[in-house]
Amino acid sequence: MGSHGIDLILLTNGVQYVVFESMIWNLYSPIAGHSVNIFLLLGLGGSVGFLSGLSGVGGGFLMTPLLIMAGIPPTVAAATDSSQIVGSATSGAYAHYRMGSVDFKMGLLIFAGGFVGSTVGVEIIKFMREVGEVDFFIEIIYVVLLGILGFYMMAESVNCLIKKKRVPGSIEKSKKRSFHDRLIQILPWKMRFDKSGLILSPVLPILAGCFAGMVAAILGVGGGFIMLPTMCYVLRMPMHVVVGTNLFQEVLVCANVTAMQSITNHTVDLALALILLLGSTVGAQFGARLSHRVNADYLKLVLASVILLVMVKILVELTFSPDLMLGIKGGR
Amino acid sequence: MKPRKRFSKLVLCVPAALFLLWISLPLYAASSKLLVKPDLVRIGALYNGTKVNFSAEIPRGCDAIVEVTGGDVEETVVQKVRRFGLWMNGREITVKGAPSLYLSMSSEPALLTGPGVASLWRYEALKKGVSFSGHIKVTENDKIFKEFLKLKQSLKLYGVFPGALKVSPSSGARSTVRGSFKLPSNVTPGSYQVSLSVIQKGERLFRETVPLKVVMVGFPELVYRMAKKHAVAYGFLCITIAALAGLFVGLVFAKSRAHKGRKSMALK
CATH class of the missing domain: 2.60.40.2550 (Immunoglobulin-like)
Known part of the structure; x- marks a missing residue:
């Protein structure tokens, strides 16, 4: 029972601090149906943005599980995060556009696939909601993806740190024609991509966009952690256009996901998205500034540890006996 | 009315009123x-x-x-x-x-x-x-x-x-x-x-x-009503506001970076 408007009494080293209700700023989310502390949202946005700016990896895949941990229902967290990514990706894509490092043709093709993929993803969410398994579905996909990503990043950074200690010049390059090269030759309707300097079939970027779009819709992420390696290793795009093109397609895919989630599931919370956007864009700027001063491999190691911690937390919740044996159908 | 009759009525009414009160x-x-x-x-x-x-x-x-x-x-x-x-x-x-x-x-x-x-x-x-x-x-x-x-x-x-x-x-x-x-x-x-x-x-x-x-x-009511009753318009509004906010932040930081760049050039 609340009394005298006092919400919390904190005791630190014998000093008593009284925190009044009026001092705690909360934002009421009409879509989630309850309130969340504004500073917590700004902190989450800022931390994820900071890590994202520090490591160069988009933070969408980290933001949704953190929002779930903060008490936001998974469906609202995923849909709102998509809306937030529209803002942060627009900011980044604009910066890359000014530098001339966006391949619009490739971006639009990836988006064509992403449009189909994200529409299918939203329908999957709708179906899982009706079946009553949406929370479990989102959480288990996160465990798998964060697990793969976290272990991969950790292994890569540890590998790089070990290699740096060895004598350079021991790297061997294979001159053999790979399966990938043969696949690119076989695929039809080849097109020229001037910005990327490639001649490529549109099938590959469309398929890659489709998969990334589906994951983006289900998890509320930008899909960058799928698209960046795909662009580098599958589409063989040059590094200077990869980040800008990915951000451009993220804007389009996440805009589609936001519209679809809003129309189909009514789960986008604009107010929540704007607070997160404010935190993440500011955090990303500070992260980007610090990234020039710190060893990139150590940064990757830190990010991989955070990702694995989040994954373990979700896995523990799924494995150990829950406190509540009943749950509201379709999420909270 | 005769005074005697009035008195007898008063005698009846007072106990009745007291009873009702009780x-x-x-x-x-x-x-x-x-x-x-x-x-x-x-x-x-x-x-x-x-x-x-x-x-x-x-x-x-x-x-x-x-x-x-x-x-x-x-x-x-x-x-x-x-x-x-x-x-x-x-x-x-x-x-x-x-x-x-x-x-x-x-x-x-x-x-x-x-x-x-x-x-x-x-x-x-x-x-x-x-x-x-x-x-x-x-x-x-x-x-x-x-x-x-x-x-x-x-x-x-x-x-x-x-x-x-x-x-x-x-x-x-x-x-x-x-x-x-x-x-x-x-x-x-x-x-x-x-x-x-x-x-x-x-x-x-x-x-x-x-x-x-x-x-x-207020604002929650507006958001809720739009999200539930005008979902299409709300979806596009969310996209537009998020994109504009992102663009605004991008411009602000781009300007501050350019300003710092000019300052450092001047110092050199």
């Missing part, structure tokens, strides 16, 4: 006038639940129980089951007759905790009206009801607070009962009831109920 006194003593402040709760942008105060006058020597209830809703819950070593949702159970909100407070703790008290209040009263349907056995009802209470308590929508009411003597043969409760932040807009039961020797003397309304106002 029989109405206990009724007055039994009335309470429950006051709830605020009786209209507005859910605004910074809403985080709200404290609602109430007071009432009750006959001296009586105890009081205050219950806050929301309308009955039909909802579907899912039971957790363990499959392949992971906890996931299993069978569905439809719950009928359970109020959306139930908070109960008493002046005497034993009224809500002690054994053998009348089951007109507490969770036992709710149990009578709640029914479960789905693939469940009748023998499971008690267990499911307990789990349902745990779920609602975890959401802060159900709660029992023994001894939370304060009773102090007031004028005449009456006492004032005061208390407060916190409407949780996840309460849904709608009509609620605050009921006061006056208890004497374990029996309910009378019950008084006043309405409590919860409405969404």
Whole structure:
């Protein structure tokens, strides 16, 4: 029972601090149906943005599980995060556009696939909601993806740190024609991509966009952690256009996901998205500034540890006996 | 009229009036006038639940129980089951007759905790009206009801607070009962009831109920209405605002970077 408007009494080293209700700023989310502390949202946005700016990896895949941990229902967290990514990706894509490092043709093709993929993803969410398994579905996909990503990043950074200690010049390059090269030759309707300097079939970027779009819709992420390696290793795009093109397609895919989630599931919370956007864009700027001063491999190691911690937390919740044996159908 | 006749009428009327007054006194003593402040709760942008105060006058020597209830809703819950070593949702159970909100407070703790008290209040009263349907056995009802209470308590929508009411003597043969409760932040807009039961020797003397309304106002109401009723327009609005906000932040940081770049060039 609340009394005298006092919400919390904190005791630190014998000093008593009284925190009044009026001092705690909360934002009421009409879509989630309850309130969340504004500073917590700004902190989450800022931390994820900071890590994202520090490591160069988009933070969408980290933001949704953190929002779930903060008490936001998974469906609202995923849909709102998509809306937030529209803002942060627009900011980044604009910066890359000014530098001339966006391949619009490739971006639009990836988006064509992403449009189909994200529409299918939203329908999957709708179906899982009706079946009553949406929370479990989102959480288990996160465990798998964060697990793969976290272990991969950790292994890569540890590998790089070990290699740096060895004598350079021991790297061997294979001159053999790979399966990938043969696949690119076989695929039809080849097109020229001037910005990327490639001649490529549109099938590959469309398929890659489709998969990334589906994951983006289900998890509320930008899909960058799928698209960046795909662009580098599958589409063989040059590094200077990869980040800008990915951000451009993220804007389009996440805009589609936001519209679809809003129309189909009514789960986008604009107010929540704007607070997160404010935190993440500011955090990303500070992260980007610090990234020039710190060893990139150590940064990757830190990010991989955070990702694995989040994954373990979700896995523990799924494995150990829950406190509540009943749950509201379709999420909270 | 003759004075004698008038006198005889007065002789009859005065005792009748006194009799009426005598029989109405206990009724007055039994009335309470429950006051709830605020009786209209507005859910605004910074809403985080709200404290609602109430007071009432009750006959001296009586105890009081205050219950806050929301309308009955039909909802579907899912039971957790363990499959392949992971906890996931299993069978569905439809719950009928359970109020959306139930908070109960008493002046005497034993009224809500002690054994053998009348089951007109507490969770036992709710149990009578709640029914479960789905693939469940009748023998499971008690267990499911307990789990349902745990779920609602975890959401802060159900709660029992023994001894939370304060009773102090007031004028005449009456006492004032005061208390407060916190409407949780996840309460849904709608009509609620605050009921006061006056208890004497374990029996309910009378019950008084006043309405409590919860409405969404301002920005949350606008967002909610748009999201539910104009979903297409809302979706495009979200995209436009997010994109413009992102663009604005991008421009601000690009300008500050350019400014710093010029400054460092000048220093060189």
